[in-house]
Structure formats: structure tokens, C-alpha cells
Amino acid sequence: MNHVYDIFCNFGAKCTYNIIRYMKKIAIAFAVFIVICVVAGVGSSCSRNVFDPDTYDSLVEIKSPVDSVDPNHTWKLSTKKFVIITVNGNVGAKKLQVLTDDPTTSKKAAVLVQNFVEEGDRFSMNVSFPTYLKNLYYALVDEAGAYTIVKASTSQRDIDFSNPIVKSQKLTYVPELYYYAFCYEQEMPEPGDYDYNDVVMHLALERMSKTLLYIHVKLAAVGADQQLAGFIRFPYTTKNDSTALITMDDIDSIYTIDGKKFDVNMHGEEITQQNSIVEDSKLLGKLLVTGKKGEPIINLFADAHWAIGDVRENEYGTFGRKQYNVAYGTTTTTAELQPREVIFAVRVKDPIQLSYLTLEDIDPFVIRFYGNSRREIHTYPYRKVDALFENKYVDLQNLPWALAIPFGGFYHPLHGQNIGFRMKKDYNQGAEILFGAYQERGHSFGEWSVNRNKCLDWYLNEYAYRSYVYVW
Numbered sequence: 425m426n427h428v429y430d431i432f433c434n435f436g437a438k439c440t441y442n443i444i445r446y447m448k449k450i451a452i453a454f455a456v457f458i459v460i461c462v463v464a465g466v467g468s469s470c471s472r473n474v475f476d477p478d479t480y481d482s483l484v485e486i487k488s489p490v491d492s493v494d495p496n497h498t499w500k501l502s503t504k505k506f507v508i509i510t511v512n513g514n515v516g517a518k519k520l521q522v523l524t525d526d527p528t529t530s531k532k533a534a535v536l537v538q539n540f541v542e543e544g545d546r547f548s549m550n551v552s553f554p555t556y557l558k559n560l561y562y563a564l565v566d567e568a569g570a571y572t573i574v575k576a577s578t579s580q581r582d583i584d585f586s587n588p589i590v591k592s593q594k595l596t597y598v599p600e601l602y603y604y605a606f607c608y609e610q611e612m613p614e615p616g617d618y619d620y621n622d623v624v625m626h627l628a629l630e631r632m633s634k635t636l637l638y639i640h641v642k643l644a645a646v647g648a649d650q651q652l653a654g655f656i657r658f659p660y661t662t663k664n665d666s667t668a669l670i671t672m673d674d675i676d677s678i679y680t681i682d683g684k685k686f687d688v689n690m691h692g693e694e695i696t697q698q699n700s701i702v703e704d705s706k707l708l709g710k711l712l713v714t715g716k717k718g719e720p721i722i723n724l725f726a727d728a729h730w731a732i733g734d735v736r737e738n739e740y741g742t743f744g745r746k747q748y749n750v751a752y753g754t755t756t757t758t759a760e761l762q763p764r765e766v767i768f769a770v771r772v773k774d775p776i777q778l779s780y781l782t783l784e785d786i787d788p789f790v791i792r793f794y795g796n797s798r799r800e801i802h803t804y805p806y807r808k809v810d811a812l813f814e815n816k817y818v819d820l821q822n823l824p825w826a827l828a829i830p831f832g833g834f835y836h837p838l839h840g841q842n843i844g845f846r847m848k849k850d851y852n853q854g855a856e857i858l859f860g861a862y863q864e865r866g867h868s869f870g871e872w873s874v875n876r877n878k879c880l881d882w883y884l885n886e887y888a889y890r891s892y893v894y895v896w
Contacts, residue, residue, distance in 0.1 A: 497804075504550055507581055508546070517566055522537045527599050569594055603626040613816070638768070650792060652727070653726050655713075655788070674777060691733075695727060695730050716812065722770075734748065748760070749761060751839050789801060789802040835895055846874055862883065
């Protein structure tokens with residue numbers, strides 16, 4: 425695997441290391457410069473942040489060695505598909521599952537979505553899947569766990585089971601849920617270092633009955649050096665495009681499985697109100713809160729460091745925050761922990777709503793302090809949302825502060841390692857260099873960033889530069 429395309433020098437890995445060190449220094453210096461230039465009233469008397477997009481743009485143009493991104497980039501790696509299912513297998517089906525692969529031939533097959541069915545049912549639903557996939561596998565599962573499977577292209581809309589590739593066959597394993605990785609940069613609205621590991625959450629949706637949905641939230645890494653709170657918003661949309669519309673009134677109840685919650689650390693200590701990032705005292709410990717437009721928002725955690733389990737109450741006096749799962753080994757500043765998972769159970773009144781809800785239809789976001797204000801960091805499709813606080817997003821042609829990656833096994837970059845860039849040609853005598861954690865030519869983040877239609881599989885494990893990523 426050729427990880428570095430070093431055209432103007434022959435320094436190999438050493439050259440790559442120096443480039444990344446150079447980028448990191450630019451990011452740090454640039455962040456400081458931005459703060460100096462655009463923050464009004466710096467110091468203890470600062471009461472607000474004034475962000476000047478024109479100044480920001482000019483500094484990015486001067487300082488950034490990264491090519492301009494695709495001006496029409498959506499930063500999406502997954503596709504949502506509307507399908508119509510006909511349950512005509514005559515196999516006593518109880519469940520429908522949509523999988524990434526044929527589970528009778530591959531143990532890597534994972535469940536994208538499932539529904540509860542009966543023979544003769546005909547219904548529509550949405551499926552969200554990685555865009556690079558060419559085929560999906562639709563399976564009817566009977567009460568004994570036997571699978572009847574059809575293979576269909578990702579462009580196919582009508583699915584029936586009149587000609588299955590597998591009929592009533594039991595598996596040697598139980599397919600796992602398919603998770604997406606949501607990765608955040610804490611620096612917003614300033615330029616980040618783009619290692620996308622300040623908070624890493626792995627999320628999966630599991631329909632447990634016609635009206636009950638499990639939302640699996642796995643906090644996989646916390647590389648931030650400041651407090652970040654986490655939430656999931658149900659966007660207020662319409663049914664006209666077959667997208668779920670879930671309002672506060674549509675939710676019958678919400679609870680966590682086994683009473684687990686992120687605001688209780690692994691020592692059994694519950695975070696206190698003074699350590700909450702939200703202003704409303706009623707929010708702390710309340711699972712479901714109301715957004716600025718009345719939409720339902722699940723309150724995940726008040727502090728990511730506390731939520732991953734290790735922070736103790738007596739550490740807050742000195743803000744003793746470590747970085748978790750973004751470096752190997754345990755030191756005074758870093759630690760490796762098993763990801764913590766909490767399952768949020770949401771029961772709705774109308775079962776049709778869950779048929780259209782996918783991971784593309786939820787808005788996981790984090791909140792940071794910025795001066796004396798709070799900033800919400802959303803993935804790109806929801807970047808301008810004001811969920812709980814005024815967001816003040818500046819829509820700039822640069823890398824986003826959050827990515828939704830449709831692969832729960834994603835190896836996120838180690839602390840300080842860029843996820844991947846294509847260097848500007850004028851910095852290298854007209855030659856192109858790919859570097860960072862995902863730099864494999866033809867499968868690189870840098871190529872995807874300048875052309876949204878290329879390298880849609882860049883995030884797969886086989887394309888990671890192993891010394892730059894956290895390998896699970």
C-alpha cells in the first residue's frame with residue numbers, strides 16, 4: 425500500500441511526519457491568530473464572541489495549505505432509499521431485515537434496519553446505507569430464526585421474495601447491528617486540527633417492535649481538552665418525502681435499558697448541576713428535552729469526559745481531563761477505556777413513523793463553551809440548526825467540524841493526526857501530495873474532499889494508515 429506520494433522529495437515516512445507536524449503547527453498558530461483577530465473583548469471581561477467571516481476567509485486563503493474543497497460538497501457518505509416491500513415468501517416471516525451482505529456466506533453481514541411483518545404485508549420504508557454499496561440483501565426471518573433472502577441493487581425500489589437466493593436457512597451466527605460513527609471537532613467556529621476525535625460516538629437504530637425503537641449510543645473516544653455535552657435531535661420534517669415526522673406529542677415514553685446513563689460515571693457517581701453545560705437546571709438528568717422549535721431532543725450527556733466513565737468529582741477543581749482512546753497506553757494525560765454504551769428506548773404512538781426513520785434522519789450534536797457563549801456542533805446537513813442555543817454558524821468553504829461516517833468499525837485518527845488532505849499544488853512546485861490518516865490514492869479523504877463523487881469508501885479499515893489511527 426502506497427501511503428505517501430512524495431513527488432518533490434524522497435524522504436519517505438520522515439517527510440510525511442514533517443508535513444503533518446507542519447500542518448499541526450499551522451492549525452495551532454492559525455487558531456490563536458483567529459482568536460486574536462475575531463474575538464471582541466478578549467480577557468475576563470469578554471461577554472460575547474464576534475466572528476468575522478470575511479477575515480476568516482482571507483486568513484484561510486493565506487494560511488491553509490489545503491486545496492479548496494468541492495464547492496458543492498454535501499459531506500455525505502450514505503444514501504437514504506425509499507423501498508416498497510411485499511412479504512410473499514410463504515415462509516412464516518416475523519421480521520424483515522436489510523443487510524449489508526449475504527449472511528449465509530459472510531459473517532461480516534450487518535443489519536441496517538429491521539421491521540416486524542406478517543405474510544401478505546405490503547408496505548413502504550426507508551433504508552440508509554453506505555453509498556459505495558452496490559447491492560443490499562433483504563431477508564425474511566421466521567420464528568425459528570431461519571432466513572429467506574433476496575439480493576437487490578441499491579437502485580431497486582420494489583422488493584419481493586418470489587425468487588429468493590436463500591430459502592428458510594438458519595445461520596451459524598447472529599448478524600450484528602450496523603453502526604455509524606459520528607466524529608466531532610471541538611474548535612468550531614475556529615479552524616480545527618481535523619483529527620475528528622474530540623468526541624466519537626457510534627450510533628445504531630434497532631426496531632424492537634412496531635412502536636419501540638432502541639437507539640444504541642456508544643461513546644467510543646473523547647480527545648477533547650474541554651467540556652463537551654451530547655444530544656440527539658429529531659429534526660422536524662414532513663412526510664411528503666417519506667421522512668419521519670416525530671414531534672414531542674408523538675413520543676409515548678423514553679427510558680434507558682437497565683437504568684444506565686452517561687451522567688453516571690463508571691465509579692457510580694452522578695454528575696452535579698454545576699458541571700452541566702446547559703443553563704436550564706431542568707435539563708440535567710432529564711432524558712427528553714424540547715428544542716427551540718419544539719422538536720424532541722434526547723439529552724445524552726452533560727460532559728463527555730464524565731460520560732466515558734473515568735472522571736471523578738474531585739478532579740473538577742483542577743480540570744483534570746484526560747484524552748480517551750486517541751493514544752495508545754495510559755499516562756497522566758491519556759487513557760484507553762472500553763467504549764461505554766447506553767441504549768435509549770423510545771416508544772412512539774404511531775408505528776409508521778419508525779418505518780421511515782434512519783440514521784440520516786436524526787441529528788446527533790455536541791455543545792461546547794466558546795467564550796461566554798455556547799456553540800452547537802452539528803454534522804453538515806444540520807449545520808445551521810439552532811437546537812438549544814443560538815448556533816451562529818458561518819458557512820465557509822472549508823472542512824466541516826463534524827462527519828457522519830457510515831461504518832461503526834471506523835478507525836478514527838490518533839490525537840493530532842489529520843484525517844487526510846490533498847496539499848495545495850502551489851506549496852509543492854505543482855505536484856500533488858496526499859497525506860494524513862487516510863491517504864491511499866484512489867481511496868483517500870483528500871481526494872473525496874475536493875470531489876464529492878470520488879473515493880466514497882475512503883473510511884474503510886483497509887485504507888487507514890495504521891500508525892496514524894486508533895485500531896480497535
